[in-house]
Amino acid sequence: MHLVAYLKTGPTASFASGWRHPAAPLDDIWEPSRWENLARLLEHARFDCGFFADGLGIPDVYRQTFADYIGRGGQASLLDPMIVLPLMARVTTHLGLGATLSTTFYEPYQLARSLGSLDLISKGRVAWNVVTSSYNAEARNFGMEALPDKDLRYDRAEDVLAACCALWDGWDEDALVLDRESGVFADAQKIRYVDYVGPHVKTRGPLSIPRTPQGRPVILQAGSSPRGRDVAARWAEMIFCTVATKEDGIEFCADMERRLAKHGRSRADVAILPTLSVVVGETESIAREKAAFVESLVDPELVMASNSGLLGVDLSDVPSPEEAERRAGASGSQGSRDRMTQRAKAEGISYAEAARKARGQLAGTPEMIADVMEDWFRSGACDGFVIPPTTFPITYEDVGRMVVPELQRRGVFRREYAGRTLRENLLNAG
Numbered sequence: 460m461h462l463v464a465y466l467k468t469g470p471t472a473s474f475a476s477g478w479r480h481p482a483a484p485l486d487d488i489w490e491p492s493r494w495e496n497l498a499r500l501l502e503h504a505r506f507d508c509g510f511f512a513d514g515l516g517i518p519d520v521y522r523q524t525f526a527d528y529i530g531r532g533g534q535a536s537l538l539d540p541m542i543v544l545p546l547m548a549r550v551t552t553h554l555g556l557g558a559t560l561s562t563t564f565y566e567p568y569q570l571a572r573s574l575g576s577l578d579l580i581s582k583g584r585v586a587w588n589v590v591t592s593s594y595n596a597e598a599r600n601f602g603m604e605a606l607p608d609k610d611l612r613y614d615r616a617e618d619v620l621a622a623c624c625a626l627w628d629g630w631d632e633d634a635l636v637l638d639r640e641s642g643v644f645a646d647a648q649k650i651r652y653v654d655y656v657g658p659h660v661k662t663r664g665p666l667s668i669p670r671t672p673q674g675r676p677v678i679l680q681a682g683s684s685p686r687g688r689d690v691a692a693r694w695a696e697m698i699f700c701t702v703a704t705k706e707d708g709i710e711f712c713a714d715m716e717r718r719l720a721k722h723g724r725s726r727a728d729v730a731i732l733p734t735l736s737v738v739v740g741e742t743e744s745i746a747r748e749k750a751a752f753v754e755s756l757v758d759p760e761l762v763m764a765s766n767s768g769l770l771g772v773d774l775s776d777v778p779s780p781e782e783a784e785r786r787a788g789a790s791g792s793q794g795s796r797d798r799m800t801q802r803a804k805a806e807g808i809s810y811a812e813a814a815r816k817a818r819g820q821l822a823g824t825p826e827m828i829a830d831v832m833e834d835w836f837r838s839g840a841c842d843g844f845v846i847p848p849t850t851f852p853i854t855y856e857d858v859g860r861m862v863v864p865e866l867q868r869r870g871v872f873r874r875e876y877a878g879r880t881l882r883e884n885l886l887n888a889g
Contacts, residue, residue: 463507464848476758477851479756496852515594518769522775533765563606743827833871
């Protein structure tokens with residue numbers, strides 16, 4: 460079983476108003492120690508990776524302003540994760556380091572050099588969450604009026620991925636010589652121009668950095684639309700998903716296995732990880748009290764502002780799923796809109812009410828939570844879980860202190876890392 464921490468560099472990662480919890484620190488948001496301490500905590504708990512979701516703008520969909528989103532403490536990414544991740548690399552030796560970078564706005568050489576540099580200094584522990592961006596606010600920060608069409612963004616993403624891989628492969632593994640006697644730093648015959656020319660991007664190379672210990676970063680993909688799944692099947696080694704039930708997880712894995720086969724890949728080539736929000740207590744009543752308290756902090760307006768950004772639809776005035784789809788255009792998450800539409804139709808409620816009820820968490824004792832995780836894992840519904848914090852960093856303290864030992868006792872989670880690189884740990888059993 461694999462565990463990944465879902466992180467953001469802002470006041471909260473996924474649970475609206477989590478920053479308001481009295482035990483959630485606010486005075487260290489800008490401090491390196493915040494992320495260094497978290498990295499040590501996650502590695503001690505044997506997490507595979509600390510992964511940063513990220514965006515290149517503050518969503519301003521709800522009521523056509525960013526006021527509620529940032530003013531009420533939404534999931535805005537404040538610091539650049541590519542500055543934070545080296546801090547975490549410095550104090551760990553095995554923890555994976557996940558970065559989100561957009562193929563819509565960044566060029567291949569820039570991406571390959573930045574990610575490759577981090578992979579090099581961390582000795583092969585980097586994952587790249589490949590995104591095409593989903594907010595029009597991001598597009599406007601890069602000189603566009605709105606995001607390009609979704610299919611066009613995915614076309615460019617695959618082109619950028621191919622170019623980056625060509626750049627990373629431009630150095631042979633033994634190209635570095637480092638021979639003082641002969642004065643040969645590198646064997647230039649083992650470093651190549653790439654001369655990549657694709658339909659959307661081109662780059663000559665060679666990359667300015669040598670091959671990393673794992674060759675290239677682990678590719679991560681979280682798109683849940685049919686096109687997103689196809690991209691994941693071709694390129695990804697780690698796939699995030701959002702599923703409501705174990706049966707949905709089994710179907711998602713089966714669907715991905717079919718798609719992987721079309722690209723000559725097998726189910727063993729990827730780790731599929733659904734999101735699981737947990738609240739852990741020494742007893743069930745303590746867990747439920749903790750969950751109820753966290754829920755009491757939630758600001759309904761912030762929930763609507765956050766989900767408006769996620770969906771690409773202003774939820775202050777959306778009467779139906781059909782109208783939501785019409786208004787969204789190219790922005791927002793198609794997979795999230797599909798889930799909201801299903802909920803609205805199944806429960807006979809408005810689209811906005813479906814979005815308001817979208818939060819969910821599993822509250823219970825370590826044994827209860829481990830029961831669910833083990834059941835999903837052994838049933839083939841997943842290879843592990845992405846854990847967002849309901850309260851930072853308490854969720855990870857509780858999971859590391861109570862849930863991980865229970866999973867280890869059951870023999871479904873590692874006691875030690877299997878390898879040194881992220882890829883070795885991710886694609887090894889245990």
